[in-house]
Amino acid sequence: LPIHVHVAEGPEDQEHTFSLYDQRILERFHRAGLMIQNSLYAHCIHTTASERALIKDTKGYIVVNCQSNINNGVGFPEWKKFNDEGTNLLMGNDGYGFNLCHDARFMILCPHYVHRDPAASYSGDLTRSLFGSNYDLATSAFGVNLGTIREGSSADFIILNYRSPTEITAENFMDHFFFGICDNISVSDAFVAGERILAEGRPARIDEDVIYKEARRLFKAFEKRF
Structure with missing residues (x-):
């Protein structure tokens, strides 16, 4: 079965794991054989490119939850970098409210602040997640074609x-x-x-x-x- 786990939302997650196992979180998961297709890895704020490559190679998904991250003061996920690396990226909210429209706004606007650049992200950057990866996972999980209006889709x-x-x-x-x-x-x-x-x-x-x-x-x- 795929796993669903929160990964490196705060830096202390990595520090704790490294102190006990001399490995980073996703390296340890991979060694234990946990990283299988359709697994969900929430946050991944304090991960390295090599860790995220393990998610890509095992056909998992990173779920970013920007509002929740800011509320918890743990940092902001560089989700555009995740996208550029070719990782499947989903938009979630980690239970912080229920209106994903707010999370979409945080996803777009926060990179402007973090990078001091209003061109750092724009609405079109969400298309691949909202109309691609999110529906791909739902289709696989529920066993019906979702996210399209065509013959054969639910x-x-x-x-x-x-x-x-x-x-x-x-x-x-x-x-x-x-x-x-x-x-x-x-x-x-x-x-x-x-x-x-x-x-x-x-x-x-x-x-x-x-x-x-x-x-x-x-x-x-x-x-x-x-």
């Missing part, structure tokens, strides 16, 4: 409320996403395997009000125990 898609005063094309979609959709993302409908599960902003198969009422009741009991 009919999984969302419809966004987004009115644009300018034309939307394949070439400029990421700019629309970054500068328009992300500002106020609004999903009106969602389909899974062709079934409409969100209809005009409301769940189609469940009573949302009943679930929220029960959640508040359960939380009170949890709060007492906690």
Whole structure:
């Protein structure tokens, strides 16, 4: 089975491993035979190029979580370098909120600050992750074709409320996403395997009000125990 592990989010992770095993984290994983195809390596901020080459060679994925990294004060992943090295790169958020639009913004804007260069990254740099690696992994993990609208793919898609005063094309979609959709993302409908599960902003198969009422009741009991 593939592994899913956080790697070198902070420098102390490498220091601790090296002091005990005289090897860096991913070198140790590789020696133990853990690095197999479709494994997920979160963060990888304090890794070397040779370590990341092990991920590439074993067909794994690096998952960057930029908002979470900044919140924890551990540094910022040089994700463009990861891309240039040919490693499969995914965008995640490590549980820091639930709106990946914010993570997309952090991914694009933080390299401007780190490198003091507004041309260090732009919205198009996310295309390979959002419409490539993320869907490749999901397709492999769930055993259905995801991420494309064509015959043979699962009919999984969302419809966004987004009115644009300018034309939307394949070439400029990421700019629309970054500068328009992300500002106020609004999903009106969602389909899974062709079934409409969100209809005009409301769940189609469940009573949302009943679930929220029960959640508040359960939380009170949890709060007492906690």
